[in-house]
Amino acid sequence: MLELIVRRLGTTLVTLFLLSIVAFILIQLPPGDFVDSYAGKKTQGGVVVTQDELDAMRSRLGLDRPVYQQYAIWMGDLFKGDMGFSWEYHRPVKDVIGERLSMTLVLAFATLIFTYLIAIIIGIYSAVRQYSIGDNVATIIGYLGLATPGFLFALILMFLGQKWFGVSVGGLFSLEFQDAPWSFAKLMNLFSHLWVPVVVLGMAGTAFQLRTMRATLLDELNKMYVTSARSGGIPEFKLLMRYPVRMALNPIASTLGWELSKIVSGAPIIGIVLSLPTLGPLYINSLLSQDMYLAGALILIFCFLVIFGTFISDILLMILDPRLRTGKAGVK
Amino acid sequence: MSTLVEIKNLEKHFPVGKTGIFGKHKSLLKAVNNVSFTIKKGENLGLVGESGSGKTTLGRTLIHLIEPTRGEVLFNTGENKIDIAKLRRGELRYQWRNMQMIFQDPYASLNQRMTVRDIIGEPLVANKLASGDELNEKIKNMAVLCGLKTSQLSRYPHAFSGGQRQRIAIARALIMHPQFIVCDEAVSALDVSIQAQILNLLKDLRHELDLTYLFVAHDLSAVAYACDRVAVMYLGRIVEMAVTEELYYKPKHPYTEALMSAIPPDDPEVTMQKLFVQGEQPSPVNPPTGCPFHPRCKFADNSRCVKELPELREVSPEHFAACHYAESLSLKGALQFQVKQRKTTNNKQVEYLNTKRKEIMAKL
Amino acid sequence: MEKTYLMQVKNLQISWHLDKALIPIVCGLNFSLEPGKVLALVGESGCGKSVTSLSLLRLLAKELKIVEGEILFNGADGDKTVDIAKLNPRGREIQEIRGGMASMIFQEPMSSFSPLYTIGHQIMEVIQQHKKNTKEEARATTIKLLQKVGLADPEKAVDRFPGEFSGGMRQRAMIAKALSCDPQLLIADEPTTALDVTIQAQILDLMNEVKAEFGTSIIFISHDLGVVGQIADDVAIMYMGSIVEKGTVKEIFKYPKHPYTMKLLDAIPRLGNLEDRKRLEPIRGSVPTLFSRPKGCAFHDRCDYFMKGLCDESFPGLRKISEDQQVACHLYKEGEE
Ligand SMILES: Nc1ncnc2c1ncn2[C@@H]1O[C@H](COP(=O)(O)OP(=O)(O)OP(=O)(O)O)[C@@H](O)[C@H]1O
Ligand SMILES: Nc1ncnc2c1ncn2[C@@H]1O[C@H](COP(=O)(O)OP(=O)(O)O)[C@@H](O)[C@H]1O
Ligand code: SF4
Ligand code: SF4
Ligand SMILES: [Mg+2]
């Protein structure tokens, strides 16, 4: 098992390296560069910028060098722990990302936990009580959850929150805590705000995983090995948890990485709508202004999250399914 | 009888096991291992053996449904001999008119969205061999020959029972008038009463249409009933082959004897003898050295059987066996294990019931 | 003297609840099993063998329900008779019987163990459920059981996953699991159907040993008459959910009385007289579907002795024609052979 984990770590690193190249190419793809978009903004503000100035700026930023050199410099700095400089914010990328990164992580993992907890519990209930009222309600909510775009849901929640409770559901903190140092009260305040983006972000994923859980479990419940275990006199709840449910967790666990990537990619738009202090809005800005190093760093972080999710899901699968652990599957 | 198919050194290997770093498979599974035999024109040749011995793979490789690893399959078309194993797709498709396969599962092998008429006629349509009235006529004739009613032709397969579905599959396989049919467990999934119907049908069709069968099955009694000659497979090799009565009553290979000893007797008063073979067929990935049967063979010695592979050879006229000691062993056949034979329904009871029926009917 | 029964099934009726409709699958089954005996239920596929066997331990799928009848079980201590048909299928009482006093073996050895736990774990779980054993004790018992059923190297086998076993080995393990709490009743639903003849012979041997050594009563379900002849004392032939003929193995095999039984025996290819191989005598037509159950005698559309106005009108109940034989056919009258 340890060997498998080490091997997975190796492939993770390789993937990350390849992705960094892809990321770099991607942010180079749109026509023009930061200098162009900078010039555009200045011109709009009525300032005249000469071509000489622009060229000087390009060479200062290294934008006049060939692409592979730019990449090499970026990579070299990355290995030293330097993520580069954000031209837009005139600060090191590290500082710009700063606290937003931890907020993003908190949000992503809270959403993930929410998604899986709800999906598994309601999925089990729905399968065991198939066609009951509860199951039908869960199915309808599930369909709605799948069909409603996240940002729309966010807007609805904001509107309702404002109208009925007179509170703003945007952001992650109330005004008085926005710049306050960390304290227990601030943490509590975070949690009281967190549920809105968590629900909005996790809604579609929860609905999807719930349906998967229900369908797989329904399948498993009819399998011979369940009847066989039941014929040994194992009590129903124990039987349910140890036999079919454990089997039905497999497909859910294997999509964990994918789920995380959907949460991460869904975050920017919802982040803007709910004005969250996360990386999402930053990411969209950096792409618009072609703030290369910032965008590159963010893409890398997102990719890392996704790969990390896949890694976790692989480990989970190995824990859940001995056939993967021992590599002895399919022996006749 | 002339030879229809001559199989020479046929092999089929499957790569198995985890792939290494360079995508190479760690080991080879020799599902069919250096098999040579002939199939005579007009015969029904049985192929038996335990699960995993390679029966299905041999049947499929033989008509090139799957690519053989090496070897020749010479098919005598009447005019010339064609090596089926070397044919490419296009020529193969042409030759497949001559050879067809019938599968075990009549559910899976029929397209559920087509009517029975279209299913049976499809090979003719696909090969542009008939159309219009001629097509309809051919379909009708074949359906009737296979025991289907013409009124059933416009229905869909799901409306048929297992036995009827097998009839449809047979009609479809026969519509191009092939000479050679591989029946892979064609009656295994059917109930006894239906199995008898299909066995009879196959028998009638063989005489009517001059067919040759390779009849793959694991039910030794059905094979004994249906086949003229039988080949026994073990771990990818043919270990014995002879005329049915010879093979069942006077086997020359210890494995065949073991199989015979395992058939439950027809008569409940005859108790089965202690089985002549223990353990299970080993994995074909690393077969035993020497004679593949030696770990389970009660006649095995420690020298020849362990070291030297016995070739399939003619030990008496038309009787082939792959055992070093085939001539000297005295082995028991099916009849020695089945001392008494169950009578078929006693006719007295039938008569008695018929008179009784008349009496009751008269009273009604 | 009144015979003592381990299990007695009276007028058992099981239906499939399809939307609002009730489709009968098992129609009024009666049989009883004496201690230490083997009763075989024989019939073609779909005649209700598995449904019957599952119902005996209340293991039926949700959509199948026992609509009437009693399943009297005398296995409990102190000669207490329980009617299994009245128990809650999810309740404690039936759970104590399952795997304890009565256990079951299934047809598909490939799918009757969860692939996620070792064989040993799944057997130990049953032992610990019924006996107050520690893990070590349960493990020791399991190893002994695996040895008894003839698995090579039981100390290692106990920690193997089902995926590492062949079909025959899994069926042995399944028998070990079923025997783990010394049951009085073993229900075996086609335990050898999925196996090769050689392995089938080994498993039959094993079951005969079990019967001799522990005196376990067995309900043995099969469609293979040859196999049944080797293990059963009594045989009940089923057709479309009811028993058409019942008797000792010898009576049924040698002197079949019901037209269906007679035909069934004729349809089997047999090994004798290969030289003058005759045509087989199939039963014409095919088994009707559940939705088109014939009125009266369910076999009447395939029967050679069909009597219009009688067979298609009234259902023939089982009648006793001799000490050991009962037939459900209008051709016979109570007490006359
Ligand atoms: N596509 C494949 N890849 C790898 N191994 C295969 C493949 N097909 C068959 N085998 C292996 O080849 C061997 C022979 O298989 P085959 O299906 O021919 O056996 P069989 O005698 O027909 O068995 P059965 O009685 O179960 O139908 C088996 O060990 C099987 O697992
Ligand atoms: N869960 C189920 N729902 C509906 N019909 C069923 C179910 N289980 C079995 N049946 C039907 O009941 C009949 C008897 O089935 P079964 O007892 O499995 O037959 P067998 O005698 O082959 O074991 C068959 O027609 C089968 O299709
Ligand atoms: S060669 Fe030896 S091991 Fe093989 S079957 Fe003959 S006697 Fe047995
Ligand atoms: S009751 Fe009538 S139809 Fe049924 S088996 Fe007897 S004779 Fe045949
Ligand atoms: Mg096969």
Ligand SMILES: [Mg+2]
């Ligand atoms: Mg069944």
